[in-house]
Amino acid sequence: MSFPYLSTILFLPVVGLVIIALWPRPQQKQIKITALIFTLASFILSLAVFYLFNRSSGAMGQMQFEEKLSWIPAINAFYHLGVDGLSLPLVILMTFLGVLAIFVSWNVQLRPKEYFIWLLLLETSILGVFMSLDLVLFFLFWELELLPMYFLISVWGGGRKEYSAIKYVIYTLVGSALMLAGILSIYFTTGSLNMMELAGMSAAKAVIPLAAMFFLLLTGFAIKLPVFPLHTWLPDAHTDAPTAASVILAGALLKMGGYGMIRLCVSIFPQVALQYAPLLVVLAVISVLYGAAVTLRQKDLKRLIAYSSVSHMGYVLLGIFALSQISITGAVLQMFSHGIITGLLFAMVGLVYDKSHERNLDNLGGLARQMPVIVVVFSIAGLASLGLPGTSGFAAEFITFAGSYSSQAVNHIQLYTILGVFGIVLTAGYILWMLQRVFYGPPLEKFAKVTDANTVDKICIFSFVAAIMLVGIYPAILTNIIKIGVEPIARLLGAG
Amino acid sequence: MPLSEFRFLTPELSLLGFALLVILLDLFIKQKKILAGISVAGVIVSAGFTMAMWGESGTAIFGRMLAVDNFALFFKLLTLAAAGLVILASQDYVSKFRRFQGEYYALVLISAAGMMLLAAATDLISIYVSLELTGISLYVLTAFLKDNKSSEAGLKYLLLGAVASAVLLYGMALTFGFTGKTCLMCIAEYVQGMPGASLLSHPALILAMVLLAAGFGFKIASFPFQMWVPDVYEGAPTPVTAYLSVASKAAGFAVILRIFFVALGSPEWLSLNWGWMFAVLSAITMTVGNVVALLQSNIKRLLGYSSIAQAGYLMVGLATVGMASGSDALGQSGLIFFLMSYAVTNLGAFIAIIAITNKINSDEINKFAGMGKRAPLLAAALTLCLISLIGLPPTAGLIAKVYIFSGAVQNGLLWLVIVAVINSAISAFYYLKVVKVMWTGAPASEEKVPSTWALRFALGFCCFFVLLLGLIPGGFVGIAQTAAQILAAL
16 A cells, blocks of 8 residues: 555644643643644645646546545445545645644634644644545544634634634534435435445435435535525634634635535536526525625624625635536636635734734724735735736636636526626725725824734745735646546536 | 353342442441442453353343343443443542442442343343332432432432333233233234234224333433433432433333334334334434523533433434334444443543532532633543534544434434434534533632542543544444344244
8 A cells, every 4th residue: 555645644733733732731832833843744745645646637537545444334434535636626725724824823822732732623624524535434524623613713712702603513513414414315325425436326216305415415515615695604703713713714614615515416416406506506696796795894804804705605606506617627726716815814814903903994094004014915815806817816716707607507607607707896896995994094193013024924924925826827737637626527417 | 940040140140249248348347448449349240241141142031031132231231331430430429428338339239230130121020120120229329418409309200210110010011911921022922913904903002002112211211201300410419310311321222122122123013103103202302302401500400401312312213223124223233332422421421520510519510610721631521522412523422423313314214313413403502501611711710620540540431432432433333233133032
């Protein structure tokens, strides 16, 4: 057996957290260095996987770096990991954000030991979701992510943190509860828990109608993505979470929803997906426009970015359920791109708040003079978010919209796409208006002593910017890989 | 009755022998810790005898009064494990009794012997006798603190238990009335030969079935016989509460499973009916338990309602057994695995609570504030157990739920599984409330929380198994499948 790359990537953070947990009375510095070493190792290994990944057309529809061990023989469950073009970008996204989340948390002083333990566990659980090829294992990691997030929000958060944390948990648990029912009915229809074998399941002897299974799973994913009207946990959780948790929440955690939709809902039930795509596309357009409209009205900087996520995840949903190869490729790229852009936006909000102790837009203003670096990076992030050419946001949104406009799978998709594109206009509105209210205008007396980003902050935010630019200028670095994962799914859909 | 059959009784006999020894030595020994040691030794000896029988199973002894099968042996081991852990955890609690420590340990052992017999009983008479043996020792244990609350709890438990026993006796009498038999296999034979293909043509059978379910429903705290649970759990000494919630419940499920599966398991028109009965009761039980638990502020009452909810999940397994067609034993093994997971989880939770409440002298949840700082290990252990009760990874609770629900989905109970999973989402709210108080609340004082080595060992044991069953469940699922072989034929 070759070197178990995926298990190593997956469990390096766990090793780190065990070391931190067993360390008697560690200094805050020792803890964060340990956490940094292990997340960095995990990131570097995931880059190695990216480098070694077979991009030839022969690898189409194949899982790579597969690992398979018997786990619960009684129900045919395996410890089964693997990546393909669909999951690899998301794995890299998570390991990348995992490293940066440590930098973002550099100054956490409150109970640092527990904090970094939860952060590392969070990374492992999300990675597990993207790597699992067994439904029970997938479900286990899906649920595992709840705990660290609950603790991160309820202990290290701000505002109504306990309310937000429990709201987050209950929403997710209801979704995953239905998902479990869906997984079990899939299992008893087919006798298999292997995601790869299940692709394109037939309705022959289903225990319940296929559409029912489809929606049991979809509800769980739609809560996570989130899709209007199931999005209300998100602004609360984001607003009250500590910055690093927000970065991971927006950056990687929401993508679990989109990933699940493509991997399970669309791949396993292509016919059902085709049948209900119009409904979901409508929901996508509502999410885009409603999310953007609500964003315009936000006074709290963090809440504003949170609502913008609802709007941007609407593009992902649109891309997925336009059901063409290009649109799904665009959706995956959009997930990656949104991950780094919104991750950066939350990191910037965290910085601004750290320095100025103010998040209310009415009380902010004129910070450009004190924060020359922050203002530039924040602007880059904002422009990337509204899809400026040269940034990853442009590449992702362009492919998504081009793909969905030309899709043959859904009637009147052109109309929905045009409505969706209108979301970009609104995005430009709220982003530019926000930048103006935070940074420009007359300098305020109370912010006279506010400082700019320090070295650690700079390492962190410049890495984000580099990633955004890299994907923006050369999107093929990812689309070449995504294509390999998406093409078999598009073939199942028949539309091609 | 050949004398050689007595060797199958060695686990129970040795346990009773040790119980008597403890009472006798209590007269001479000043250092009461030794008594606890002897009791634990008794448990270990008895477990050794039980294990020695594993494998040569599948016989009926004493004229079909008792069965020696994997099912019974498994439940005996589970009971012994619970009794042993409870005795260890009692070390931090017995100081409250002042007197009668010897009797306390002896009663725990005697009730364990009763439960072990209950798991093996295959005759209505032996079932009733072992049920009373268990019950009476537990009534006394419940009232052991002798303060107002404990006495009230004991009395309540006694009175309601007596009513339940009476109801059960009616059910047994009716069963005997129309079959003329008391042994379960003989009843099964008679029932299978009954004419007609619908339950409606046998009103006596309906009544007997309902009365039996009601009598045992009290034991496992199923709706509508769950009212005693919170009061008794609150009033009883905490180790006894733990014991009640785990061992007594497991024994109840063992005997229900045996009666309904062996005596009333076929023909299908019969089993489908009680399958449905348990499915509906299960849905109501878990919902009642979870919804009322949301309002609790006392940790013991909270866990009381939580144990009602857990009984609801367990009854999903019973319903599955009723609905199952053919030789598929996913219902039984799901139930057994869930009981394993529930036993280690709930015992772990109670053991941590014993240590914490001993220090703060209160069962109020808001007094647990800041335990994360004052007793990080205890708080972490309690958190782990509560997470397992919700059914989140990486704990036993998740695998147990997936496993027991998978059997239900296979047998057409998807609606029940959806009710159950929504219920577990609700339950997260009150379990996490405790977690939140412990980790985010401000501590009332900086004092550490002391605990004995015995308690720490018991707690560590439980937590280890909570994690082991959650991460590498394969072997334990295998045990559950083996233990699901119930002696059914003559």
